[in-house]
Amino acid sequence: MLKVLIADDEPYVREGIKNIVPWEEVGFYVCGEGSDGDDTYNKICKLDPDLVLIDIKMPGKIGLDVIKESIDNGFKGKFVIISGYSDFEYAKVAIKYGVKSYLLKPIDEDELYDIAVNLRNEIEEEKNKLRNIEKQKDYVKEYSLSQLMLGKKVEDYEELTNSLDYSSYSVALILNYDEKTKNENLIELESCIKQKLSNLNGIEVCKVKDKVAILFCDVNSNHSFNILNSINKEINKCLKGRIFVTVGQEVSSIDDILLSYNTANELMKSRFLFLNEEILTTERIREISKKRFLLEEMDIINKICTYVEIGECGKIKELLKGLAELIQSKFYTEDEIKVLVTKNCLEFYDKIKSDYEIDKNLILDNEVIIKEIYSTESLKEIIDILEKRLINVSKVISLNSSDKSIKRIVKYIEKNYYTDLKLELLAEIFNYNSAYLGKVFKGHTGMSFNTYLDNIRIEQAKKLLMEDNIKVYQVCEKVGYKNIDYFHSKFKKYVGVSPLNYKKQIELGKFKELV
Incomplete structure (x- = not known):
């Protein structure tokens, strides 16, 4: 609704003007009243009305002075003069300042009504x-900005760069990656973001291909991160679909925003790896790249398999988290990850089926595993599936394998x-009393724990x-002995010769019977 200000030094005149026209019906509401020239000028500056009905002669500034000063100060509203008598000179000056009508007192109700309606139409049209015009300007600016981000020629380059005169810039990209809704929701996504950011300075929004780009100008990284978090929550409320956000360098x-756009766009390729992160930044990638890991993925996978067999569910979760972080640090592609996981999963499942007396219906078949892994949209989904499936396999092993406890212990020894x-x-580890475990172990293997361990170590030493x-x-060192002399004595005890002599005789081909 439009605003009207009524200015007259006579209170009864102001009250009469308020009541003789149904202002709200016409499309106005009375936003204020002025009782003299100075008061009226201050109200115009403060309230910025669309229409001012002003008495030509009031205490303080006269009406024409109020009109002149207001217009000189940038006021864009309309004026209608009210006067107790007709004065051609006043009328000429009023016309010069764009006054729309000249009403004589007593005011005619119908005349004022018609003037109000006509001015309402004129104001709304303007x-x-x-x-x-603003929409067109915004469209041109957004199009030019998108072209600049893509490294293309911008026709109104100087005008654009002048309007974006800042000291720092960074581009954030927002992608709706839901295949069903991403195309139809792009305009809605842009609209939602613009609405959220409409009151913030130094921020521009535009569409770039299948994404919405936000240009942050002189906005520090913490503030931009908070803004993007807020946008994320807003989008989740008002839109269907799933979004992924990246922030470029x-x-x-302004000439380098192509670089910022390109780094943000490059981060989009890591969506599968980092979909669980609300916002992916170049700083986060640098942080991940600097991480160092003691184990490679196959070492971790082998350890996971061991813990599945011995029922250590907590260790399985811990190692899967470590595996995810290692994969992220190597920036594997989606296909590489799915091949790695599927291959090792199938091999492990086949091993479990052959090593343990387990009902095959209790473990997923290969086709289901492959389908489940390849239907995922992120590394996190894969890790969640693995955790669920491997813990289930671990429980199945614990419940169904014969002599399960000792077999699990033996396997643990063989792998560690x-x-x-x-x-x-x-x-x-296996929740036993150590003395009792020693007896049970010997009964199952025919030898003490230490002898069994020595046998395995010496056999591995012979191979090495x-x-x-x-x-x-x-x-x-590789087989687990800390003291070289102790290793010598153990080796000679089980093999009959020292390790060095054994190696020499192997090289001469004289120890084939011990290989």
Whole structure:
């Protein structure tokens, strides 16, 4: 609704004007009253009315002075003069300042009504024209900005750069990656973002291909991150679909926003890896790239398989998290991740089926595993599936394998012989009393824990000694002995010769019977 200000030094005149016209019906509401020239001028500056009905002669500034000063100060509203007598000179000056009508007192109700209606139509038409001009300007600016981000020629380049004169710039990209809704929702997505950011300075929004781009100008990274988080929540409320947000490198020149756009667009390629993160930034990528891991993916996968077999669900979750972080740090593609996971999953499932007496109906068949993994949209989904499936397999093994406890312990020893293994540690891991475990273990394997461990280590040492360039001390460390002399004595006890002599005789072909 439009605003009208009524200015007259006579209160009864102001009251009469308020009541003789049904202002709200016409499309106005009375936003204020002026009792003298100075008061009226201040009200115009403060309230910015669309229409001012003003008495030509009031205490303080006269009406024409109020009109002149208001217009000189940039006021765009309409004036209608009210006077107690007709004065041609006043009328001429009033016309010069664009006064729309000249009403004589006593005011004719119908005349004022007609003037109000005509001026309402005129004001609304002008406002619509201005809105259309602004929309056109906004469209041109947004189009030019999108072209600049794509590295294309911009016709009104100077005008654009002058309107974006800042010291820093960064581009954020927002993608609706839901295949069903992404095309139809792009305009709605842009509209939602514009509405959210309409009151903020230094921010521009435009469509670039299938994404919405936000240009942050002189906005620090923490503030832009908070803004994007807020947008994320707003979009989740008002739109169907799923979005992914990336933020490009900050640059210091408008000419370099192509670089910021390109880095943000490049980050979009990592969506599968980082979909669980609300906003992906170049700083986050640098942080991940600097991470160092003690184990490679196959080492982690082998450890996961071990913990599945011995029922350590907490360790499975911990290692899967580590595997995800390692994969992220190597920036594998979606296909590479799915091939890696599917291959190892199928191999492990086949091994479990052959090693344990398990009802095959209790474990998913290969086709279901492949379909489940390849239908995922993110690394997080894969990790969640693996966690669920592997913990289920672990429980199935625990419930269905014969002699399950000792077999699990034996498998653990076979896979971890090179670590500092002790009976007490195994008892703690598998919830046994150590003395009782020692008896049960010997009953199952026919030998004590220490002898069993020594046998495995010495057999592994014999295999390693067959390698050409390996030293005895290296073999000692690889099979889990900390003391070289102790290793010598154990090796000689089980093999009959020292490790060095064994290696020499292997090289001469004289120890085939021990290989």
